[in-house]
Amino acid sequence: MNIGILGAGQVGQSFAKAVLALGHAVMLSSRQPESAEMQALAAALGVQVGTVEQTLAFGGLIAVALRWDAVADVTKQGDWTGKTVIDMTNRFGGASTLSGAQEFQQLVPGARVIKAFNTIGAEHYPQPVIVGQAASMFIAGDDADAKGVVADLTRQMGFDVVDVGDLAASRHIESLAALWVHLAGRAGYGRDIAFKLIR
Numbered sequence: 001m002n003i004g005i006l007g008a009g010q011v012g013q014s015f016a017k018a019v020l021a022l023g024h025a026v027m028l029s030s031r032q033p034e035s036a037e038m039q040a041l042a043a044a045l046g047v048q049v050g051t052v053e054q055t056l057a058f059g060g061l062i063a064v065a066l067r068w069d070a071v072a073d074v075t076k077q078g079d080w081t082g083k084t085v086i087d088m089t090n091r092f093g094g095a096s097t098l099s100g101a102q103e104f105q106q107l108v109p110g111a112r113v114i115k116a117f118n119t120i121g122a123e124h125y126p127q128p129v130i131v132g133q134a135a136s137m138f139i140a141g142d143d144a145d146a147k148g149v150v151a152d153l154t155r156q157m158g159f160d161v162v163d164v165g166d167l168a169a170s171r172h173i174e175s176l177a178a179l180w181v182h183l184a185g186r187a188g189y190g191r192d193i194a195f196k197l198i199r
Ligand SMILES: NC(=O)c1ccc[n+]([C@@H]2O[C@H](COP(=O)([O-])OP(=O)(O)OC[C@H]3O[C@@H](n4cnc5c(N)ncnc54)[C@H](OP(=O)(O)O)[C@@H]3O)[C@@H](O)[C@H]2O)c1
Pocket: 007, 008, 009, 010, 011, 012, 030, 031, 032, 065, 066, 067, 068, 069, 070, 073, 074, 088, 089, 090, 091, 117, 118, 119, 120, 121, 122, 123
């Protein structure tokens, strides 16, 4: 399938590598798609690079690999109608009573937002196995078909998929991301860690 990835940073690039390995076609978005740096990255990875509008038009599935503070701006660009959207962002802090993914959904009402990929270091996306165990990937969303598409892709990538429920349940996934960041950083466990739901 055609996968559009908004953001070409650590998360965007690592997700691109993981889905390219499964045979999908990728376009990464950039604010400077014509820059020498982005053209070199595109050639090295074997992807196309475009604007946000072009990337939205390219992908049936859209992965959002942006800093949270870019979301309000980017959701005003392009046509999000009917898109299955993976919200991979982490919105740490703030006083909202909604999860980040619920806020995201409100910004793109015509899209089907699924929360996933925010609870592990991005470098593990292409090979999500730590000490011989497949990392769990927690996903949440309201649309069963969209969640099924994301779950299938995530499973093909090698993750142990855990369906947490509807989009309101994404708040729990977002809390888990905060714990991952604490464990990897201040608590001193480093980035080669992952959550696993034993059941
Ligand atoms: N790093 C991880 O291991 C990890 C894992 C899971 C989830 N996350 C979450 O995933 C998101 C991305 O993280 P990252 O580490 O990939 O960050 P990053 O390396 O800083 O990349 C962020 C990307 O967002 C783009 N961007 C920033 N502002 C923009 C705007 N106004 N319009 C369009 N594009 C904009 C940047 O483009 P420019 O280069 O042009 O600035 C860059 O490509 C964050 O929400 C993070 O919390 C990170």
